Amino acid sequence: MLAYIVKRVLYMIPTLIAISIVAFLLIQLPPGDFVTTLAAEMSQQGDTVDPTTLRMLREQYGLDEPIWTQYWLWISNIVLEGDFGRSFDWDVPVSDLIWNRLGLTLVLSLCALIFTWVISLPIGIYSAVRKYSVGDYVASFLAFVGLAVPNFLLALILMYLAYKFFGISVDGLFSAEYEDAPWSGGKVLDLAQHLIVPVIVLGTSGTAALVRIMRANLLDELYKPYVTTARAKGLSEWRLILRYPVRAALNPFVSTIGWALPELVSGATVTAIVLNLPTTGPLLLRALIAQDVFLAGAMILMLSVLTVIGTLISDLLLAWLDPRIRYK
């Protein structure tokens, strides 16, 4: 088991290096750079653009260096000093901007993940065990609808309904009075209340997908001979279903965490923009549009790292759950 963990962690390293290169190239893709954007903005506002200032700006940010040197500077600062560079747009260090938001993103995603599991597991099990019952049809239909509704549309609809019928706006993660307040019990409670709508929005499509997956997995297991063996032992129906086929059906289910968590993190991007949440999403969008390269790069990098870690966690969980993998 230990060897397996070490192996998996070591495998992560080349992936992470490759991801950092891709993230860097991605933010270098647009023609021109931040200074060009700035110059364009300035001239649009009628200001005169002094070429010397622009050159100085470029030098200051190392924009005139060859691309590999720029990458090396960027990544070595991150890895060695935890310095993500400075946001051009906000004019503050990137790390000041992202950690808080990354934390909230993670909290939101984890809540959505738990929500997804708590809802989809029992429904999926019920659907499979009572195949072709009314309940199964209803669950399956809802799951299909849940998959078909885009996150942002659901967010819009919920916002619209809340606004129309309760006259409240459900955006943001904190009420005005807690926005800049230090952490306290009240603030946590306030956060929890504000999390409900985003969690529902984020969790719906995942729940729908997992209901389908659980149902299919369990149907594969339900008719296997070892289930009949357990039945022939005299176990009661629910006990044997929960103990044997559900246990086996959980394996492929667990391997879905690998993509569920990253999916949530990345899905949260769009939802957060609609619901105006102080998570990474809106910041990333703005940084991308403004070509705020260090900020955008840092966020793409961090989100990718989260994805890789999510995959790692699900692989380890799977190994822990399934002796066949553990013993290989």
Next chain:
Amino acid sequence: MGQYSTDDVAPRELGHDPDDPALAEMEDDGTEADGRLMGLERAGAWRLAWWKFKRHKLAVASGILVLLIYFVAAFAEFLAPAAPGDYAARYTYAPPQTLRIWDGEEFGLHVTGYKVEVNPESLAREFVNDPEQKIPVGFFVRGSSYEFWGLFEWDRHLFGPLDPDQPMYLLGADRLGRDMLSRIIYGTRISMTVGLVGVALSLFFGILLGGLSGYYGGHVDNVIQRIIEFLLAIPTIPLWMGLAAAIPPTLPPVQVYFMITIILSLVGWTGLARVVRGRFLAMRNEDFVTAARLDGASEVGLILRHMLPSFASHIIAAVTLAIPVMILSETALSFLGIGLRPPVVSWGVLLQEAQNIRTVATAPWLLLPGMAVVITVLALNFLGDGLRDAADPYSK
């Protein structure tokens, strides 16, 4: 069905069981099969799959709906009452009209007109339907002219107001007084083809790389698998956003359109490649493929004659299930303003108008393009599900 029995074999869903002991009996006494099996025994795989698919009523209905939607996409100019860009500032956020045949006195297809009222609470000016006014509508009416498929110019529309100057907003109007119905119909064309083109690209890469991976195995497989794993390790939406944001805003719409489909298929091909690879790997060691190899079949012959037909249906199902993912992705990107941009009309672009919750509160019909997305995606998913079930007509 005769009085025969079965052992552990679960009764199959096909008309008869290939393991049918009644058939085995034939061999014993050498008699020919009776007429009971006529047809089935001469039915090829596609026909069997079709029979199996037909039993899935929801999938059949969805299939018809999907065909209809593509029909709408193809004939958008003719089906839409107005051009997508036709605006009328007078009718900003005009609500949907009601279509009626009977106005209390006489028959005649018409919609109600509008009158302006002041909302007593907010003191804002609002349109309300005015049953007193009557705007007659009809079929094959003259309207704005368009070039149909670049072939000829025409100005007939399937239906619309008899007098082109009078307003007809069956699904309401947007900020500039443009007809939502017409815009949704035009949006169908863009959104549906983004899905198709994106999937076609994904399919090309998926089959090529998945096929190479599965057929040759070994190092080729290893390299391609690592690439796929790596692509999957990058979070999709930030990747899309990064790539989409890199498209220069000055690019003409058609090029933006193709860039977006390429971006979407960049991630989409991995899923298809996995399906193809898995099938190839499983198929490569099938006895009947080995048998064909021993018959002297060439590698190309093996792939084209034995392996591809066996999983073509699986690919069709996978493709059908991949289209809705593309549509949803395009919609999300355009909604965020980094996908397709006006004046191109797609469902996502239309939904951009609904970003502000206060606007949605006054004009909830701006969310209707979302309905189009949901219905289309649902139909494609049901269809894909049915196709997947029917894909292997020989399974139980």
Next chain:
Amino acid sequence: MTQTSENGTVLSVRDLSVDFPLQKGVLHAVRDVNLDIKRGKTLALVGESGSGKSVSARSLIQLVDSPGRIVSGKVNLFVDGTAADITAMGAKSPHIRAIRGGRIGLIFQEPMSALSPMHKIGDQIDEAIEIHLGLDKKAARKRTVELLRQVEIPNPERMADQYSFEYSGGMRQRVCIAMALACDPDILIADEPTTALDVTTQAEILDLIKRLQEQRGLAVLLITHDMGVVAEVADEVAVMQKGRIVEHGTADEIFYTPKHPYTKRLLGATLKLEHASDHKAGTYDPASEPILKIRNLSKHFGHVGGWFSRAGPSIRAVDDVSFDLHRGENLGIVGESGSGKTTLGRMIMRIIEPTSGEVIYTGSDDKDQDVLALQRKGLKKYHAAVRMIFQDPFASLNPRMTVKQIVGDPLKINNIASGRARDDRVAELLEMVGLSAEMMDRYPHAFSGGQRQRIGIARALALDPRIIIADEATSALDVSIRSQILDLLLDLQKRLDLSFIFIAHDISVVRYFCDRVLVMHKGKLVEIGEAEQVCTTPSKAYTQALISAIPNPDPRNKRMLHRTRFQSEPQAGAEA
């Protein structure tokens, strides 16, 4: 111990019928079945696939797979002198659950899949004990270990904490038996318990069941298709066909004075395979030049070590095997699973590339060819002369091609015939294998297993081959069809100039069909010689053990129970 009814009956089945409602009508899987299972006795329920024997057995404890259901009849379990009707109990009621595992234990055909791979073996047995005997965890485990010891699992304390995939096939079946007997049931239902096992393992499992039966006075209901197994262990026999019991009697009666034609046919087909065929072509001349020479052929499957895993020792699937095949000869290759016989056959076809050795083929022009050095074109020619018949008649025919395409494909690819001529040739081939030419537009799904195997033979014959390698070609078929296919092959050999390499695990088939036999064990050639001699008076210890473990379909002359045993090397816990 349970009180039985007057004549020792512990379970009596009366007029049991089970239906499977299908889309088009109802399938009557079991019709009016009557059985009496007696204390200390073994009742064998015999029938071919599709006879309804398995469904009957499962319905005794209401375990019929949906949509099947019991439509009429009574299953009376005699408890303390009173009869309890099992069919009257709800399928999920606590009453039936108390009987399952408590009064009636069940073991299945597939020991590989009958145990959960996710749970430790010990836990799976503990569970049954805890439910029925109400023991706590510790006491249950103690009993589990004791049970594992009784079923002769070495080192039971340690093995209880292992997973099923760490057990061999035979050991898993022992575990299943331990589980079924964990709560001292009165009745054991064994549904084809040894079909998936090798003959030597089969003998040991049947031994074990017999011994436990004597110790505990168990009533055993044995479901099997194998008349040999029936003769070895059954006291009474019920023969089932198409859902009905057609004949019922003591083992001696059934084997020596069968009345029903079906029983006679079943016995005939079994007994026919008990000696060499009198159909043999007799073209084999041991003094002739061989047409195929195999020299020192080996295949090692190596564990290529990755970054972090050590390179494991390579497995020698086939280890230095040499033999000749003569013109007109039928050479059998026998061995248990894992003996390397299939790998050997596939290496001769070059489906698997050998690690080392030589395969020399003497063509019709009397020139020797080094098969392993052949390039594409030469290999194509070789594959036309040396053809193959596969084991699985379902997997070996492309379901998407008509019979005409399947049989005609080799003709097309090798440019032998086209158009009308090809159709005529296909028709001729089909008739040669006993099928009607009119069937050629049909797809494989319209044929039974035996018919499909005939199509596979027609395909093999299409290129006028000189050698046919048949890999377990009859093992997927029922015994009556098996002999038909063998006779067909012998018949073809008389008409065409053919030599066979016949790979099988079933020695009776090889004895019936072959002139010479080659015995393999763990990749090595053990013995090669005249079929009759190897099958009756083998010289090597392994072959003796193998032959003596084969059930003899004669209840007055039980062979298996007096078998000789072979110990290759002392190995903890490995047996399959």
